[in-house]
Amino acid sequence: MGKKTKPGISRRDFVGLATAGAAAVAASGAVSPADAQAQGAPRIPTQWDLEADVVVIGSGATGMPAAIRAADAGASVIVVDTNYDVGGHAILSGGNTALGGGTTAQKKYGIEDSPDILFRDLTDWSIVETSGMPDYRYNDRGVQRALADNAAKNYDFLVANGVVFADRPPDNSGGHALGLSARRENHPIWDKGQSLESPAGGNGTSLMRPLEASARKKGVRFLLNYHMDAIFRETPDSGRVLGIQAGYSPTILPGTTTPLRSFRREGNIEMTATTVTVRARKAIVIGTGGSSGNVNFRRIFDPRLTEEVQTAAVEYSPQDASGEMAAMSIGATLWGTANQTFDRNGALRKRPIIGTPTNYIAWTPDSPIFPKIRATGLTVEDWQNAIIVNQVGKRFYNEMENGYPTGTVEGFLDPYVPGDWRNATKKTFAPRNYIDAALAINEGSGPPDFSAGPQWAIFDATTVERERWNLEPPATLPDYFFSAQTLAELAGLVTKNPHQKAKMPAANLEATVKRYNTMVDLGVDPDFDKPSPVYKIEMPPFYAAWATFTAHDTYAGLRINMKCQVIDLQGQVIPGLYCGGESAGGCSQHGLGRCTTQGYIAGVEAAKEPG
Numbered sequence: 001m002g003k004k005t006k007p008g009i010s011r012r013d014f015v016g017l018a019t020a021g022a023a024a025v026a027a028s029g030a031v032s033p034a035d036a037q038a039q040g041a042p043r044i045p046t047q048w049d050l051e052a053d054v055v056v057i058g059s060g061a062t063g064m065p066a067a068i069r070a071a072d073a074g075a076s077v078i079v080v081d082t083n084y085d086v087g088g089h090a091i092l093s094g095g096n097t098a099l100g101g102g103t104t105a106q107k108k109y110g111i112e113d114s115p116d117i118l119f120r121d122l123t124d125w126s127i128v129e130t131s132g133m134p135d136y137r138y139n140d141r142g143v144q145r146a147l148a149d150n151a152a153k154n155y156d157f158l159v160a161n162g163v164v165f166a167d168r169p170p171d172n173s174g175g176h177a178l179g180l181s182a183r184r185e186n187h188p189i190w191d192k193g194q195s196l197e198s199p200a201g202g203n204g205t206s207l208m209r210p211l212e213a214s215a216r217k218k219g220v221r222f223l224l225n226y227h228m229d230a231i232f233r234e235t236p237d238s239g240r241v242l243g244i245q246a247g248y249s250p251t252i253l254p255g256t257t258t259p260l261r262s263f264r265r266e267g268n269i270e271m272t273a274t275t276v277t278v279r280a281r282k283a284i285v286i287g288t289g290g291s292s293g294n295v296n297f298r299r300i301f302d303p304r305l306t307e308e309v310q311t312a313a314v315e316y317s318p319q320d321a322s323g324e325m326a327a328m329s330i331g332a333t334l335w336g337t338a339n340q341t342f343d344r345n346g347a348l349r350k351r352p353i354i355g356t357p358t359n360y361i362a363w364t365p366d367s368p369i370f371p372k373i374r375a376t377g378l379t380v381e382d383w384q385n386a387i388i389v390n391q392v393g394k395r396f397y398n399e400m401e402n403g404y405p406t407g408t409v410e411g412f413l414d415p416y417v418p419g420d421w422r423n424a425t426k427k428t429f430a431p432r433n434y435i436d437a438a439l440a441i442n443e444g445s446g447p448p449d450f451s452a453g454p455q456w457a458i459f460d461a462t463t464v465e466r467e468r469w470n471l472e473p474p475a476t477l478p479d480y481f482f483s484a485q486t487l488a489e490l491a492g493l494v495t496k497n498p499h500q501k502a503k504m505p506a507a508n509l510e511a512t513v514k515r516y517n518t519m520v521d522l523g524v525d526p527d528f529d530k531p532s533p534v535y536k537i538e539m540p541p542f543y544a545a546w547a548t549f550t551a552h553d554t555y556a557g558l559r560i561n562m563k564c565q566v567i568d569l570q571g572q573v574i575p576g577l578y579c580g581g582e583s584a585g586g587c588s589q590h591g592l593g594r595c596t597t598q599g600y601i602a603g604v605e606a607a608k609e610p611g
């Protein structure tokens with residue numbers, strides 16, 4: 001298995017951060033300054049291994065534009081990334097890029113928009129999702145104004161740096177939280193499948209590879225395979241940031257000894273030292289992609305998100321909160337945390353794939369990182385073909401619900417009257433977010449976390465036929481997929497899964513299936529309103545496939561201002577420190593549009609810092 005994901009806030013993390021932020025850490029009670037010294041925490045280097053004007057942490061949707069913009073402004077730039085290749089989640093993504101405010105594409109296709117309209121949309125308090133989440137209410141006005149003012153310029157910047165968006169009118173498909181007044185979503189197209197160039201085969205490749213090529217051409221250097229562990233500041237809670245420390249983090253696939261190498265190499269800084277320090281003469285930009293992959297950190301926002309909840313695409317880039325923690329240890333604060341509730345439609349996603357914990361995107365054996373993924377999983381076409389039970393073998397919702405009503409896009413409110421309080425009254429609260437139901441389950445849970453536990457798709461031999469699944473390896477992962485001749489045996493087997501802490505009583509599973517089969521006879525589901533249950537579960541072998549949902553976006557992170565400068569607990573700028581994307585707070589917008597725009601802003605501002 002590859003290395004490096006840090007699922008929790010480890011003691012080493014705090015120790016690593018302690019020199020830079022001794023006061024903050026001491027205040028937290030985690031490690032006193034004296035302890036930190038005693039434990040050999042890093043000291044501000046007297047000699048640096050590398051240096052550049054601007055050091056960008058992360059080469060994803062935020063980091064890559066930031067690096068290009070800083071280089072365009074004349075700065076020398078080093079991008080540090082823990083992964084073996086660039087792109088982060090952005091290169092795995094669908095590539096749908098929401099940019100409004102009067103983009104060239106919007107103008108071409110006669111779509112009326114402006115920075116003012118976009119700003120109004122992104123701060124419209126009156127919009128409430130069906131889940132009850134107010135999508136734009138808790139946005140930081142300054143952060144949104146900066147997005148609104150720069151989105152259209154960022155569109156032109158992306159195109160000027162090689163991104164080709166499909167030549168068709170922007171739409172609102174594939175996105176959410178992008179405002180209701182205009183169509184804003186743009187689509188680069190990737191149709192060549194998975195490869196070294198495109199690990200997940202997603203359209204995001206068409207966004208990130210051109211940007212990467214442009215960055216390399218402009219002289220940006222890349223230090224890959226290094227995980228930023230600490231940021232140095234003049235004193236723990238004052239002065240400029242000076243540089244970073246990063247630890248070697250090669251990706252070595254199971255059964256191999258040679259670390260994976262990036263698709264492109266020109267401009268790569270090749271090092272294998274255990275630890276490297278990088279001086280930032282002007283500034284540091286954090287673009288580390290958020291915190292959804294760090295169980296302890298994400299539970300700051302939603303304590304229900306215990307370890308069995310999986311995280312989208314951490315196999316490629318970690319979302320381990322390392323950017324947030326490094327900045328917080330030198331005084332930075334979190335911001336806009338109300339945005340991070342996982343009740344937000346889309347923050348947690350139903351798994352389209354079962355039988356493997358890597359269940360958000362479909363990886364094929366063609367992907368260079370497939371040995372990390374290990375199973376393709378089974379893609380479910382029709383949830384009439386299975387029921388989902390909790391850790392004690394009981395159903396808890398209508399399996400046909402996708403739990404992802406993309407609420408705040410076009411047509412969501414008709415008519416939409418910007419800022420009108422009656423918008424809120426027009427939305428009927430529909431607690432269709434099955435995830436809440438799942439997370440609320442206490443049955444079978446135990447100390448210390450009282451975790452709701454895994455969810456299992458239960459089906460029989462006829463489902464395998466109807467779904468045309470091939471169960472041969474590498475379709476499913478051992479301990480995440482079980483089959484048995486009886487339901488009682490199946491209930492016993494699931495306890496082999498490392499996340500299934502509770503016993504699944506055989507009688508529960510048998511009773512659940514028996515009742516469901518009766519519902520099929522009746523054609524109604526009086527328990528959870530699944531529309532006309534169609535197929536009985538009665539033909540052995542019976543199957544249990546991992547079907548636990550996935551944490552997707554991070555919607556809260558470090559406090560930043562309109563220039564993407566990181567702000568401390570006293571409301572003061574931390575000189576030289578910038579952040580954007582999922583590691584930044586104050587912003588409820590999903591994905592690539594906001595992340596690339598914040599990178600666009602941060603890069604040029606970083607380059608303006610005194611050297």
Ligand SMILES: Cc1cc2nc3c(=O)[nH]c(=O)nc-3n(C[C@H](O)[C@H](O)[C@H](O)COP(=O)(O)OP(=O)(O)OC[C@H]3O[C@@H](n4cnc5c(N)ncnc54)[C@H](O)[C@@H]3O)c2cc1C
Pocket residue numbers: 057058059060061062063080081082083086087088089090091092093094095096097098174226227228229287288289290312313316317318319320322323360361553580581582583590591592593595
């Ligand atoms: C499967 C999938 C599909 C998606 N589809 C869409 C879509 O169609 N449209 C859309 O708008 N959004 C989409 N998204 C979301 C979008 O990809 C992300 O919101 C966006 O990429 C986040 O940008 P970022 O810069 O914050 O982080 P990322 O793009 O993830 O980049 C973070 C980078 O930081 C690196 N890193 C992290 N920690 C460290 C460290 N300590 N030291 C060094 N490097 C570090 C990571 O390796 C990574 O390269 C999708 C996401 C996924 C997973």
